[in-house]
Amino acid sequence: MTSLKDRVKAATDKPSGRGPALDDVQHDRAADDGAEQGRGHKPDEGTMEFLRRYEQHFAEALPSNVDTTAFFAAVRSVLPTLTRCTPASQLQALLTCARIGLVPDGKQAVITASGNVATFIPTYRGFIELMYRSGRVDSVHVGMVHENDEWAFEPTAPAPLDFTHRPRPDLPKAARGPAILAYAFCWLKGGARSQVVVLSREDAEEIRDQYSDAYRRAQETGKLDSFWHTHFLDMWMKSAIRRLEKYVPTSAELRALGAIDDAGEAGQSQILLAPDPEVGLLVADAERAHRSAESSQDTAPRMLLVKGTRRGRSKPKKNRGGRRRAA
Incomplete structure (x- = not known):
């Protein structure tokens, strides 16, 4: 390659x-x-x-x-x-x-x-997809609380009583009122639940103003065409998902996605932060060797591969069938 x-x-x-x-x-x-x-x-x-x-x-x-x-x-x-x-x-x-x-x-x-x-x-769905791929997350929940929804947030209460949200889909959109909070949490394999992340509109605007060069450029040029302009609610929910990363088991791919997203907002090169397939194989080999060493002191761990020495394909054969997980 x-x-x-x-x-x-x-x-x-x-x-x-x-x-x-x-x-x-x-x-x-x-x-x-x-x-x-x-x-x-x-x-x-x-x-x-x-x-x-x-x-x-x-x-x-x-x-x-x-x-x-x-x-x-x-x-x-x-x-x-x-x-x-x-x-x-x-x-x-x-x-x-x-x-x-x-x-x-x-x-x-x-x-x-x-x-x-x-x-x-x-998108925020892309972050959710990578959370599922980690294999440690059972379900991810992200949503918006509107002014006239029924909800309660009591951080000191035990889960799941600390946060409840009952939307009002029976009401017209105008009757539900404007969005006032974005939230995100997940249930982990084994039954534990993560911390609930709650972001107000003011929180989202502070994140936008501090980190998004794309938003600032769109403001300066008068085009108003950044995703913060055209998809504010999506970016608000993505900000909640990004903050949820701190409280859930993560993966190298998910951490890389966060860095790539930040680079895009800052107008910087993204490809340099993307995972390299061959490096990923070496990391997997290292992790297997580490687990082998921990599981048995009598069995020597397999030698780590040196980049460029793997014969044949540099990664497993593609699954052309694919699959789709529901977020």
Whole structure:
């Protein structure tokens, strides 16, 4: 597999064959209306050329438990919305998405255009998906409390009495009142429950103002097109999920996703923070050797592999069938 430097060089040196620029596409909330990223765009010859050129790179970067068919279908849909972006930024955003193991379908993640730069943005559902993949989380709950909902929060009470929320779906949306709190918690394998994270609108706005360069740039230019402008409730809930990470068993992939999300908000390179498949194999080998050493002092742990010495494939064979977990 060629290096990232080689891939980016190839993307910038070769003609892209892209068609005429298209207007930026707004992404609706997938949970409410089932919208898919890039809906209405058909793959042109430039899109197909891009996919043919880099398909193997994406396939090698994807974890074995991700449905490759769904991933490439989403890529075909989103590429026509990125025609104003540089080929190098398209490649980096999509490789980052592939390495982290999320599908850029507008549900788990989106690839958005900021000027001529493509950026990978994980949604709160993407964070939830990686929480499930850790194997230690039984269920994740995230939601919004509206002004006229029935709810109570008493942090000193024992779980699950410390937090209750009874929405009022029988009322018209206007009658429920504005959203006043976002919350997130999870039940762990074995029956324990995590701490409940509660964020007010003021909390979310402080996070936005402090950490999001994309929001500040959109304010300064008057475009008001950052995700904090167009998907405030989603970003509010993602902030609650991000804070929940501190109170649940985590994984290397989940920690990397948080760093990647922060880099995207700050306008920094994301691909350098994405997990490397070969490094992941070495870490897994090290963990197995450590467990072996702890379980038996009489049996010597297996030798750790040196990067680049593994024969054959650098990762397990892909599961082309894929699977979908409910959040």
